[in-house]
Amino acid sequence: MKFLRDLMDKQKPLFQKGGKLENLYYLFEAGETFLFSPNHTTGIKGAQVKDAIDLKRMMITVVIAMIPCLLFGMYNTGHQHLLATGGTTGLWENFGEKLGTGALLVLPIVLVAYAAGGLVEAIFAVVRKHPINEGFLVTGMLIPLVVPATTPLWQVALATVFAVVIAKEVFGGTGMNVLNVAMTARAFLYFAYPAQISGDQVWTYLGDAAAVDGFSGATALSVAYTAGVEGTQTVVQALAAHNSVLGADLFSFTNMFIGWIPGSIGETSTLMALVGALILVATGVASWKIIVSGFAGAYIMGTVMNLFAVNEYMAMPPQYHWVMGGLAFGIVFMATDPVSAAQTETGKWIYGLLIGFLTVIIRVTNPAYPEGIMLAVLFMNVFAPLIDYYVVKANKTRRLQRATV
Amino acid sequence: MYLLDLGRFSKAHSSKTDMSKIVKLKKGFDIKLVGKANQELADFAPAQTFAIKPTDFIGLQRPKVLVNEGDTVKAGTPIMFDKAMDQVIYASPVSGEVVEIKRGEKRKLLEIKILADQTVSHEDLGKADLASLDREALVAKIASSGVWPNIIQRPYGIVANPADTPKAIFISGFDTHPLAPDYGFALQGEEKYFQAGIDALAKMTTGKVHLNVDGSTSTPAVFANVKNAEINKFSGPHPAGNVGVQIHHIDPINKGEIAWTISPYGVVQIGKLLLEGVYDSSKLVALTGSELTKAAYIKTYTGACVSTFVKGNLNSGHVRVVSGNVLTGEKISLDGFIGFYHSQITVIPEGDYYEFLGWALPSKRLSFHRALGLLSFLNPNKEHVMDSNARGEERAFVQTGVFESVTPMDILPVYLLKAIMAEDFDEMEELGIYEIVEEDLALCEFVDVSKHPVQQMVRKGIELIQYS
Incomplete structure (x- = not known):
């Protein structure tokens, strides 16, 4: 390490004020602080010692929490591919082939997201003269996990650039943004290129192979929505009957919970999202209040729908909302983004609850968007400051009342 | 982490017995460090020079020096006052010779150094029978003695104005800061x-006077x-011993109100002034920190030079000497002087080193957090060696x-700090700036992932309000 350190110290003057490459200082600084925690010391007055945490460590914790979803997503991508092309039906058969197929599809998306986003970060850091934001460590991983494995790489790059610039940098970078950056990327793709991120054809990678006879690539959400419209059988029956060529239990509750279903790369597995949630909550990086209230909100709204059911989708058992689509992933990784979420402790309960409510309402009542979590999170991102405003106001009122008593 | 610590978010419990309060606080964090002072007196050579540092007195506006280099003074001889509040005298803590009046840029007054006599002699300020003094005479006596600057006004945390009458006076009888002195021993x-x-x-x-x-x-x-005071009981992790936190739970400060605070050391000095007729600034100072070979108490006076206690008492070479504690203290040199309000020095390793992948590798360092690789929560009673690296x-x-x-406290620190950054006066007031001083949010500065200079920001906000 001495060698690396010496190298850094030798190059440093080049990038410092007056050096040839002083414009690129923040690039150098990013690399240097990535390799070596800086030698800065605390100030003369005030806290003389500091907690061992820093933002890099916090962000990398989130990335690690996403790894179960990523690995499962890769394997499931390969699994769905083989299922659809008639290669296999057993979960653990052809393990290597599935993982390999998935990795070949997923890793390029991850690389492109990191590269495109990293480039934008670097350009902004150099032009705006601010340090490179660690927040991108998380965004670069989140974006690949919320798109289908079949998304063209150029779309991934474009969406990432759009989201980093419009959702984050124009506000001043990590910590200043209003919307969750990764959700913005997904929303961009959704509205700009709907053909590649909606419908029944995009969720399963077929490649050159032909799909087996009778194959439908529909997701559980669209099956449920169709069942609601047709009204000839309950949603649970429709799910069970659907796509029997891929095995009778494709959309069984257990299968959906574990995640052996078509969908975006990282979103299918509720189980893996919960593993991630466990990591985030145990490390204190994400708010358990948002996660708990998010799931509770979806369940409550699902139950309310049951009570006033006028179609089969409304009558669906509320726990199905937990395992279908990206609700779990969205609540665990997107809703808990500390910058775009509510920031007061009371506000977090309300914020999470409303995300759960909205997701189910959008899913069940909106014909255009089968998935509700994306818009629910973005919508509540916008409303989070309002929630906080009232929580803060209550604090001020308490103080004011105390003074006049 | 929150699941295991639900209690941390619950409201403080307080109950009334008679009139006194018992307050149990849950929120907070104890920073446990190596180097607690043993309850014994160390026999280092006594400090020879002492200094009054005008920068210790927050809110001091136009200091005027009353002595010249070469003058001889006694303990209690006036050496400085503030032209903005001229009743309050800042006096020499010891007898001896004024050896240096140190000024910095723009002739800013930095230190008035006094070389002490072997035995300290005191100005006779006259004993006083409390019963025969009216309030005005009492205030005047204390203000002119050198003892007064111990009395701090809330809001703002500045030296109290003798012309004011506070709604209450608060004394914290224990210090929960890292390695803080034990008042039971120091004031026995x-x-x-x-x-x-x-x-x-x-x-x-x-x-009331609240102890x-x-x-x-x-x-x-x-x-x-103790009689003539309400005795309230507080328990919980730091900052339970902060007087600002205590005020918040006993009788919070609203806009337009004034309360005073004073440390037990200051109370004793007032007592000595009245009973003995002298400004006696002698006190036991705790020598603490992982880098001291002998961590114990030393008997000295306000403003002592630390060199005789520290040099020769170090177990490593590259250290930072802090006047006060590591949360709110001030870095001083090996020949520096203990601050007026400090009864503790802490010596820790200096942290000016690089660390390879320091942000990613597992760390045994102390952290309030539990993010990846931060494992100190597994061993909550371990005493840590912490250096001054900004992390x-x-x-x-x-x-x-x-x-x-x-x-x-029922305060939203982040919103308050953002109001300060935005210089939004109404918002600062409404969010409780009158209730805090730097030390009350010092732990925020410690735990902050984003490494803001929180205490500096708090002072900036207070000054904006104070001088608006």
């Missing part, structure tokens, strides 16, 4: 003076039988909820 035998000080303070307020003691241990002798760079606010969990 001072019972008589402490009581006399309390009696004087009781005369200066229209309200807040540690509810988790037995009350030390010096406080146990990262300043960033925008990202994490939420953490400041709240180390602030046992």
Whole structure:
């Protein structure tokens, strides 16, 4: 390490004020602080010692929490591919082939997201003269996990650039943004290129192979929505009957919970999202209040729908909302983004609850968007400051009342 | 982490017995460090030089020096006053010769150094019978003695104005800062003076004198039988011992109100002034920190030079000497002087080193957090060696909820700090700027992922309000 350190110290003057490459200082600084925690010391007055945490460590914790979803997503991508092309039906058969197929599809998306986003970060850091934001460590991983494995790489790059610039940098970078950056990327793709991120054809990678006879690539959400419209059988029956060529239990509750279903790369597995949630909550990086209230909100709204059911989708058992689509992933990784979420402790309960409510309402009542979590999170991102405003106001009122008593 | 620590978010419990309060606080964090002072007196050579540092007195506006280099002074001889509040005298803590009046840029007054006599002699300020003094005479006596700057006004945390009458006076009877001195030991035998000080303070307020003691241990002798004051009990992690936190739970400060605070050391000095007729600034100072070979108490006077206690008492070469504690203290040199309000020095390793992948590798370092690789929570009673490394760079606010969990007050620190950054006066007022000083949010500065200079920001906000 001495060698690396010496190298850094030798190059440093080049990038410092007056050096040839002083414009690129923040690039150098990013690399240097990535390799070596800086030698800065605390100030003369005030806290003389500091907690061992820093933002890099916090962000990398989130990335690690996403790894179960990523690995499962890769394997499931390969699994769905083989299922659809008639290669296999057993979960653990052809393990290597599935993982390999998935990795070949997923890793390029991850690389492109990191590269495109990293480039934008670097350009902004150099032009705006601010340090490179660690927040991108998380965004670069989140974006690949919320798109289908079949998304063209150029779309991934474009969406990432759009989201980093419009959702984050124009506000001043990590910590200043209003919307969750990764959700913005997904929303961009959704509205700009709907053909590649909606419908029944995009969720399963077929490649050159032909799909087996009778194959439908529909997701559980669209099956449920169709069942609601047709009204000839309950949603649970429709799910069970659907796509029997891929095995009778494709959309069984257990299968959906574990995640052996078509969908975006990282979103299918509720189980893996919960593993991630466990990591985030145990490390204190994400708010358990948002996660708990998010799931509770979806369940409550699902139950309310049951009570006033006028179609089969409304009558669906509320726990199905937990395992279908990206609700779990969205609540665990997107809703808990500390910058775009509510920031007061009371506000977090309300914020999470409303995300759960909205997701189910959008899913069940909106014909255009089968998935509700994306818009629910973005919508509540916008409303989070309002929630906080009232929580803060209550604090001020308490103080004011105390003074006049 | 929150699941295991639900209690941290619950409201503080307080109950009334008679009139005194018992307050149990849950939020906060104890920074446990290596190098607690043993309860014994160390026999280092006595300090030879002493200094009054005008920069110690927050809110001091136009200091005017009353002595010249070469003058001889006694303990209690006036050496400085503030032209903005000229009744208050800043006096020499020891007898001896004024050897240097040190000025910095723009002739800013930095230090008035006094070379002390072998035995300290005192100005005779006259004993006083409290019963025969009216409030005005009492205030005038204390203000002119050198003892007065011990009395701090809230809001703002500045030297109190003798012209004001506070709604109450608060004394914290225990210090929960890292490695803080144990008042039971440091003030033993001072019972008589402490009581006399309390009696004087009781005369200066229209309200009560609140003495807040540690509810988790037995009350030390010096406080146990105090009369003429409300004794409240506080327990919980740091900052339970901060007087600002205590005020918040007993009788919070609203806009337009004034309360005074004073440390027990200051109370004893008032008592000595009245009973002995002298400004006696002698006190036991705790020598603490992992880098000291001998961590113990030393008997000295306010403003002592630390060199005789520190040089020769170090077990490593590259250290930082802190006047006060590591949360709120001030870095001084090996020949520096202990601050007026400090009764502790802490010596820690200097942290100016690089660390390879320091942000990613597992760390045994102390952390309030539990993010990846931060394992100190597994061993909560371990005493740590902490150095002065800043552990990262300043960033925008990202994490939420953490400041709240180390602030046992109904205050929203992040919103308050953002109001200060925006210089939004109404917002600062409404969010409670009158209730805090730097030390009350010092833990926020410690735990902050984004490494903001929180205490500096708090002072900036207070000054904006104070001088608006």
